[in-house]
Amino acid sequence: MAASRRAPRIPVAAVLALAVSPAMAASWPTAKLPEDTDSATVTKHMIYNGVEMRTQIFRSRQTTDQMLTYFRKQWGPKVVANDFEGWKILGHRDGDYYVTVQVRPEGEGSRGDIGMTLIPEKRQKIELGHGVPRPDNTVVFNDIEYPDDDTAARTLAMVNRLSPQQNSAYYISKMRSDGWTNAGDNTCAAGVAGCLLNYERGKQRMTVAITRGDNHSNIVVNLTGS
Known part of the structure; x- marks a missing residue:
């Protein structure tokens, strides 16, 4: 099953808005899935707002309740459960x-x-x-890096009170x-709803x-290359 890279929905129980010190970490754990389940890796290494993560998606012929039972048996009693949208x-x-898992x-x-966080x-x-x-008084609410891709990539999502034309001029x-x-x-x-600007510097785009x-x-700013 093919999957395109995307920013994941961040589970409510995940550790967010914290910096990561990975030097002492062990290797990433392996997520076991039922045999009648197809999965695809979204990213093997992503830094989402400073937190190191990896994600995958799956589709299964098992029902939601069956999947939840499967993971509860696999993980034992120390499980945190939530509902979200x-x-x-x-x-x-x-x-x-x-x-x-959601x-x-x-x-x-x-x-x-x-x-996995x-x-x-x-x-x-x-x-x-x-x-x-970025212009002064611009708020950055997502900063996502893919440092291990063949071509390193980074995406920022931001907002400010300037018009598209003022931002473009900056x-x-x-x-x-x-x-x-x-x-x-x-x-x-002048008067258009948006702007698209493209730049290059050496191997960077x-x-x-x-x-x-x-x-x-x-x-939205997309950076590739180094």
Whole structure:
């Protein structure tokens, strides 16, 4: 079963908004699935807002209740259970990791995600968006890195009160001063709902997508290369 990379729904029991100190961690645990279940890896190593994770998706001919029973038997009594927007969620600690499965009905069977989170050794402050240019008073709410991909990648989701045209003007000036060159038309006419800017610098590529919201702009920055 093929799967495209995407940012996962973060299980409510997962450890989030913490910095990670992976040096002492053991190898990632293996998630065992029933035989009548197809699975695909979303990413083997992702850093989601400072937390190291790996995720996979699955579809099974077993029902949601059967899948929950399967994981409860596999993990034993130390299981945390939650419900979230139609998903049934189970989580437990496995050594240096927290493993979470979330599942919901699909057809006569079920589908779901498995997330593995490296538990931080200590709490640290995280600076989301570090090193990525953005206008003042821009809030970064997602900063996702894929450091082990063949081509390292990073995606940021941000919001601010500027218009798409004001944001575009900032990036056109800032990227030029930082040594980036245009990899596209990179114009944004007045009154349009959004802008798409493309830049390159050596082997690096950067795309900035800006869309108009309700009195704000949504900004998604994609960076590839190093």
